[in-house]
Amino acid sequence: MREPAGTPLVEVRDLKQYFNINVGLFRTKPLKAVDGVSFAINRGETLGLVGESGCGKTTVGRTILHLYKPTGGQIFYDGKEIVTKADIRSLYTKTAMVFQDPYSSLNPRMTVADIIGEPLDVHQMYKSKEERQEKILDLMAKVGLNSEHASRYAHEFSGGQRQRIGIARALAVQPEFIVCDEPVSALDVSIQAQIINMFDELQRDLGLTYLFIAHDLLVVRHISDRIAVMYLGKMVELAEAKEIYDHPLYPYSKALISAVPQPDPDVARSNQRITLSGDIPSPLNAPSGCPFRTRCVYATEQCAESMPAFEEVSAGHFVACHRTKEING
Amino acid sequence: MALLEVQDLRTSFFTDAGEVKAVNGVSFFLERGKVLGIVGESGSGKSVTAYSIMQILAPTGRIIGGSVKLDGQELVNAGEKVMKHVRGNRISIIFQDPMTSLNPTYTIGHQIMEAILLHTDRNRKEAWDRAVEMLRLVNVNEPERRMKQYPHEFSGGMRQRVMIAMALACEPDILIADEPTTALDVTIQAQILELMGSLQKELGMAIIMITHDLGVVAQMCDEVIVMYAGSICEQGTAREIFYNPRHEYTKGLMKSIPTLNTAGKRLEPITGTPIDLLNMPEGCPFAPRCDEAMRICIRKAAERQQINEDHAAACWMNLRPDRQTPEEEGGRHA
Numbered sequence: 001m002r003e004p005a006g007t008p009l010v011e012v013r014d015l016k017q018y019f020n021i022n023v024g025l026f027r028t029k030p031l032k033a034v035d036g037v038s039f040a041i042n043r044g045e046t047l048g049l050v051g052e053s054g055c056g057k058t059t060v061g062r063t064i065l066h067l068y069k070p071t072g073g074q075i076f077y078d079g080k081e082i083v084t085k086a087d088i089r090s091l092y093t094k095t096a097m098v099f100q101d102p103y104s105s106l107n108p109r110m111t112v113a114d115i116i117g118e119p120l121d122v123h124q125m126y127k128s129k130e131e132r133q134e135k136i137l138d139l140m141a142k143v144g145l146n147s148e149h150a151s152r153y154a155h156e157f158s159g160g161q162r163q164r165i166g167i168a169r170a171l172a173v174q175p176e177f178i179v180c181d182e183p184v185s186a187l188d189v190s191i192q193a194q195i196i197n198m199f200d201e202l203q204r205d206l207g208l209t210y211l212f213i214a215h216d217l218l219v220v221r222h223i224s225d226r227i228a229v230m231y232l233g234k235m236v237e238l239a240e241a242k243e244i245y246d247h248p249l250y251p252y253s254k255a256l257i258s259a260v261p262q263p264d265p266d267v268a269r270s271n272q273r274i275t276l277s278g279d280i281p282s283p284l285n286a287p288s289g290c291p292f293r294t295r296c297v298y299a300t301e302q303c304a305e306s307m308p309a310f311e312e313v314s315a316g317h318f319v320a321c322h323r324t325k326e327i328n329g
Numbered sequence: 330m331a332l333l334e335v336q337d338l339r340t341s342f343f344t345d346a347g348e349v350k351a352v353n354g355v356s357f358f359l360e361r362g363k364v365l366g367i368v369g370e371s372g373s374g375k376s377v378t379a380y381s382i383m384q385i386l387a388p389t390g391r392i393i394g395g396s397v398k399l400d401g402q403e404l405v406n407a408g409e410k411v412m413k414h415v416r417g418n419r420i421s422i423i424f425q426d427p428m429t430s431l432n433p434t435y436t437i438g439h440q441i442m443e444a445i446l447l448h449t450d451r452n453r454k455e456a457w458d459r460a461v462e463m464l465r466l467v468n469v470n471e472p473e474r475r476m477k478q479y480p481h482e483f484s485g486g487m488r489q490r491v492m493i494a495m496a497l498a499c500e501p502d503i504l505i506a507d508e509p510t511t512a513l514d515v516t517i518q519a520q521i522l523e524l525m526g527s528l529q530k531e532l533g534m535a536i537i538m539i540t541h542d543l544g545v546v547a548q549m550c551d552e553v554i555v556m557y558a559g560s561i562c563e564q565g566t567a568r569e570i571f572y573n574p575r576h577e578y579t580k581g582l583m584k585s586i587p588t589l590n591t592a593g594k595r596l597e598p599i600t601g602t603p604i605d606l607l608n609m610p611e612g613c614p615f616a617p618r619c620d621e622a623m624r625i626c627i628r629k630a631a632e633r634q635q636i637n638e639d640h641a642a643a644c645w646m647n648l649r650p651d652r653q654t655p656e657e658e659g660g661r662h663a
Contacts, residue, residue: 052514053485158602188370189541190618193585193598200595215515218544222587222596241592252516259519261544263586265567268548275523276516279484 007079008040009209010064010177016072017056017063021284031283033059035233036073038310041177046203046210048224048241050217050256052280056233057213061179064211065095077177093123096170100182102162106154112165113150116140119172139168143198160191167198177209185216196223217260221245226316229253232283232291235310239317249319249328252276252292290322298323330401331358332502332535333382338395340374340381349606351377351390353559359503364529364536366550366567368543368582370603374559375539379505382537383422384412399502418448421496425508427488431480437464438476441495448499463494467524486517490524497528504529505537510545522549543586547571555579558604558614560630565640575642577622578615613645621646 015037018030034056041047049057063070066088075082082091096119099105106115117136119125126132137147143164154162163183170178180199184192196219202208214220220227221241228238229250237250248254255274262268278295281287289306293299302322310320321327340352352374359365367375380386382397384404397404399419404412424430432440441460445451451459457476464472467490480488489509496504506525510518526549529536538549546553546567553570555563555578563576574580581599601618604610610617616626623645631645 052516160602188603189543189582190370190585190599191603193587193596194600196587197596197598217515218587218589221589222591245589255516255519259515261518261522261542261548263543263547263571263583263588265547265571268544273519273523275519277520279486279517280514 006043008076009043009045009078010211011040011076012060012064012073013038013076014073015060015063015070015075017059017068018071023284029284032233032286033283034063035286037230037233037235038073039228039235039238041209041211043176043209044203044207045225046212046223048220048227049211049213049230050215050220050227051230053215054232054280054283055230056283057230058181060230061097061181061211061213065097065179066091067097093173094175095177095179096173096175098163098166098170098178098180098183101186102159102166103186105166106162108154111151111153112140112145112157115154115165116168116172119169123173125173135172139171142171142202143168158191159187160194163187163195164198167195167202171202171206175208177211179211179213181213182215183212184219185214192219199223217257218263229256232280232286234291234307234320235318236292236321237317237319238310243317247317247328249313249317249324250292250321251296251298251327290320298327332361332400333359334396334398334401335359335378335382336396336398338378338381338397339393340377340386340390341393342387342390344389347607350559350609351606352381354395355556355559355561356395357554357561357564359535359537361502361535362529362533363552364538364550366538366540366546366553367556368540368546368553369556370541372558372603372606373556375556376507377559378556379422379507379537379539383416383420383505385416385422414448417444417496417501418499419501420503420505421499421501422505422507423489423492423496423509425511427485427492427512428480430492431488433480436477436479437483437491441476441491441498444495445498459498460494463498464491466497466528467491467494469494485513486520489513489517489521493521493524493528497532497534500532501534503535503537505539507539508541509538511540511542518545525549543571543582555582558606558609560614560643561633562615562644563640563642565636565642569637569640573636573640575636575640575647576615576644577619577646579642581618613643623649 015034017034018032020028021031023029037060051057062068064075077091082088113136116139117132120132120135126135145164184195212223224241227241227244229236231252237253245257248257255276258274276295281294287294288304290303290308293303308320308322310318312318313324336356338352338355342349342351355378369375381392392405438460441463442456445456445459461472461476464475469475469490510521540546550567553567554561557578563579574583584597585599587596599618604614612627613630616622626645631643633641633643634647635641
């Protein structure tokens with residue numbers, strides 16, 4: 001599915017995104033939502049991004065698309081660094097985002113045709129009214145919506161159909177790269193499968209590249225070529241989807257993958273689950289050194305002193321842990 | 330006698346747009362110490378079934394028929410006095426969202442003690458001790474200090490622990506858990522499910538687990554009820570439901586979920602959109618989305634058939650002579 005060699009379509013190096021949070025009347029404190037993350041996504045690939053709520057996975061997605069101005073680090077698109085306003089504007093015409101909640105991400109006062117047509121208007125992607133209408137109907141057909149739905153409003157649709165509208169809107173600019181932020185988690189199981197299949201088909205037909213953010217690990221495993229795990233603003237592991245499931249190296253990834261409830265009674269009851277104690281710390285008071293050390297059974301003094309480097313330990317398998325060798329034999 | 334007997338329960342909501350038959354003839358037994366899962370999509374009536382048992386329906390909702398018996402005592406039309414004794418004391422409920430089910434203006438201790446003071450004759454000192462004991466039971470560190478804190482000082486997983494402590498403070502016979510881990514992260518979900526499992530064994534209570542997550546059901550439940558559009562399509566032991574599904578909707582659900590073995594393959598979704606409860610079809614509610622639907626399915630809903638001792642389903646397919654012995658068919662047991 002993906003080309004191993006060549007320039008990655010999207011690459012970030014040491015990406016940082018801090019938000020200033022009020023902690024007193026006149027005091028602010030930086031919340032390090034994303035703190036020094038580096039990775040690349042190849043053309044035609046799906047990179048899954050998982051982690052607990054508040055770990056920064058959504059912020060990574062939004063910062064890559066320059067919906068937030070990054071605090072630090074570099075973003076490359078197709079080998080070219082995004083620096084100037086013109087770069088950003090050109091990035092907006094090649095990328096798009098699909099949001100989690102199809103109920104709040106569509107304007108209730110606009111018809112389906114106008115919701116899908118808005119990006120076309122913004123980027124002046126048509127010459128005549130007829131061409132605009134034609135493009136809208138074409139987009140609707142791509143996501144399996146009827147042309148008679150064009151003049152209706154979002155509230156007349158079910159969750160799955162609203163998500164189709166959101167995807168049609170994302171496709172309007174003919175993007176190469178789409179950030180999908182929990183696109184199926186608000187949907188019922190039977191509808192979820194329809195939308196997942198559609199993502200697959202669109203990728204094949206249009207050659208799309210996805211950053212697929214989700215907390216449902218079975219969905220991510222199904223759709224992704226590679227999977228990255230984040231914890232408290234840091235990327236802690238990245239590998240081929242099968243590799244990370246079969247041989248997770250980072251202690252948090254191990255716990256996360258073992259905790260997935262398998263839809264099979266015999267498997268679910270015989271699984272050795274690694275149950276973590278405690279909660280994820282607040283990113284405002286992130287621990288020193290390795291972010292996971294407060295919940296990690298393998299943590300030593302070294303883990304408190306310094307953040308381990310994000311290193312390739314076997315072909316394509318990256319992990320940031322001081323004790324990878326000792327823990328994994 | 331079963332601990333809880335629900336017979337032909339019917340609950341409707343009377344809205345401006347018409348009558349919504351949210352629960353449409355649901356019957357089941359719950360034995361002491363068992364974990365029963367109710368699965369279904371949004372609008373299938375799984376939560377309304379639970380709210381009907383507790384009689385905590387929204388003002389537009391009403392139980393219009395059927396019976397709910399707790400230890401043989403009829404609860405439908407039993408009156409508010411009886412129900413006040415039942416709720417929290419005999420049957421407790423925890424909700425999906427621990428963020429909104431705690432009162433932000435009272436301390437955690439106050440809220441746990443409230444239930445104890447209401448349902449037992451303990452005095453304030455004894456209620457305090459009991460609340461601390463409950464927090465310790467659900468693995469909250471430093472319970473004495475935590476008692477004096479407010480809900481906003483607790484994380485999501487911790488709040489759900491507090492809800493469980495509150496629900497179990499009066500040692501109910503039945504705990505209803507309505508999507509208890511849906512709002513939580515995967516590793517926190519594992520903690521809470523493990524806690525519920527061990528408390529269930531320790532205290533010997535029965536649990537009704539309402540969820541849409543088949544993984545949670547597979548892990549936790551002895552028996553499973555599958556609901557669609559207000560009716561039960563299938564019920565049986567967890568192994569029967571997962572390995573030998575006998576209703577087309579259950580089969581469709583099992584096939585549509587991604588598993589470790591589906592990577593790179595197409596999923597097999599159920600086609601169509603969820604049912605509109607205001608415009609229910611005449612026959613089987615699943616017929617419009619069912620690939621196998623026959624003429625009779627559209628005319629008339631199937632009666633419940635006993636497949637074996639541990640398993641019943643309401644699907645005409647089971648009565649087709651050529652489909653009588655599909656013991657291996659349909660399941661995902663490799």
